[in-house]
Amino acid sequence: MSDYPSNTVPETKMTARNVSVFYGAKQALKSVSIDVSREHVTAFIGPSGCGKSTFLRCFNRMNDTVESARVEGEIKLDGTDVYSPEMDVVQLRARVGMVFQKPNPFPKSIYENIAYGPRIHGLARSKADMDGIVEGSLRRAGLWDEVKDRLAESGTAMSGGQQQRLCIARAIAVDPEVILMDEPCSALDPIATAKIEELIDELRGRYAIVIVTHNMQQAARVSQKTAFFHLGTMVEYGDTSTIFTNPAESRTKDYITGRYG
């Protein structure tokens, strides 16, 4: 494994160079470097506790909210360091959205859940504007037909799968450039999972998407690039088809074939 990924990706959106993360004195991520493509879905796989979420949360600086966390190295969005003064964290998070493992809609109406981001960032000039944004986001998330008659109902009263799609709609309402998803289907049943996977496929190309998953088939189905992590390091990064059929590292092979926890 080299320090820098050998195979460059087309149209790099975000880059990470030698990123290390410490929780207090404990190092959770060891000098990871990666290029994230604008056009592809990138999957992070690896055993539990290997640092996938930690790494993902570097891209929108969510680790800032953890008191003990310290990030070293360099992360760039379109060539601008996300820690530089030109990149305010509020703007960064508007450009790099995030969907969490457990659906976390706000205890507000469906409409207000979607309108939350646009309101904060002042994206709508009028009520009609906002209505348009809400409808557009719900449509892109494939949720519009299911909820258009009950926009005033609480977002927490929907099914888990609908809630997760609502969270995706909420994330795309501010029209981000990158969407980070941390195990977005792990709390969902197979049918809801299939819907989310379909949605990810539709969103591909419009947003750069990074998804953490424990489900090998899911990674194979939705992603074009896959990075395998183990014990805080990135073992291997490449085309999903290569990683799954012909991995270079034996550790990757063992994990993918299920011989490794």
Place this chain on the structure above:
Amino acid sequence: MPLSLIFLVLLGLGLGAFALGRSKGAAMASAPGAGGGGRIGSVHSRPNYHGAFVALVALAPALLLVASWAAVGDGVIAERVIASVPEATRPATELDRSAFMNEVQGLVSGDMEAGFNPDAEVAAKLFVTTRGTYNLIVGALAAALFAMGGLWAFSRLRPQFRARNSVERAVKWLLVASSLVAILTTFGIVMSLVFESFRFFQSVSPVEFLTGTTWSPQTAMRADQVGSSGAFGAVPLFWGTIFIGAIIAMVVAIPLGLMSAIYLTQYAPSQVRRYLKPLLELLAGVPTVVYGFFAALTVAPAVRDFAVSLGMTDASSESALAAGLVMGIMIIPFVSSMADDALTAVPQAMRDGSLAMGATRSETVRRVLVPAALPGIVGGVLLAISRAIGETMIVVMAAGLAANLEINPFKSVTTVTTQIVALLTGDQEFDSPKTLSAFALGLVLFVITLILNIYALSVVKKYREAYE
């Protein structure tokens, strides 16, 4: 032989019974063959349980006897003593009898050198001898009960005897009895409130009490005075209570309490929180009389000076504002710790979701956390109000006694609790409407705080369930 000595001797004997039972239990456990042998199950209960069983069976009836004699004994002796007084000088009315017995008791305990009543001196001697005899009888009976219980219990000890279950059952009943004491006492207090209030409402109509706007109970002191019936319209008191406790105090406590909770839960580094939170909660432990000093000596004069500087030359040094401000400070820890709980109970995922949308911390607090925690916060505020309107010391020292219907916070108002204190301090007859009105006020206060508490707790509980 005094009862306390009997009591101690019984306890000592109980220890002995425990030791005997225990040693028999231990002997059974180590006995070879015949069910013994030290395996689990060969002897049902451990030696300690055998000991406790014997001690309990021996002690319980004996102690019950001594306790009930302690409760009724003096009355029985008093009957005997009074009956011995020559018919001509025997006290007849209830009042005379109790005065006479007071004198006798005084002589017996040595508090009094000599009685006013010559009969009392004779009676005192009789009292002492009668008491001695009776105590001796009770002691002997208790010892007999103890011996019977102990022997019976001891004879029941067998390897398969379920001493543990019996002891556990006894422990359960002991705990039930202890919790009943608190509940029954509360019930008794409420009943006495209701009873005395009922007597009050026989002379003053509840409608007048609850809707009248004039409060001047003092005039009822002397029967020959003009307007001796007094005026018992409690509305000014209710108004003063609400004005100070639910309005002024809350205007202070809600924003300050909420904001400190927000700082502590959302902004403070964990090191700061670790020290600041207990420090804030320490405020709740300051005796209210200290707040009272502060209100009366520091805040009230400052408030008056401020009012005078505004041009209110008649500003009183006892003002609703002074009492309310200090009470608000006192209530801050209640509001903040309830709000703290409510905010901490909002799932971290909610906060992360908002932050990940690019919301700042204060936007997250304002738009997501506070709305989500609102029921808990409201519940906390209601509990704080109920605490504030029942608070006594601060208002007694700083709010004044004038029952005014006044919305100028620089003027003096009075509260329910202040009036109760004023009505009941000093020598009072407990059957005039004046003193009885204190019970009616207490009852109203009790009912209001009870309703507030029940409602607040149900709000908080429902909200907790929503996140579980």
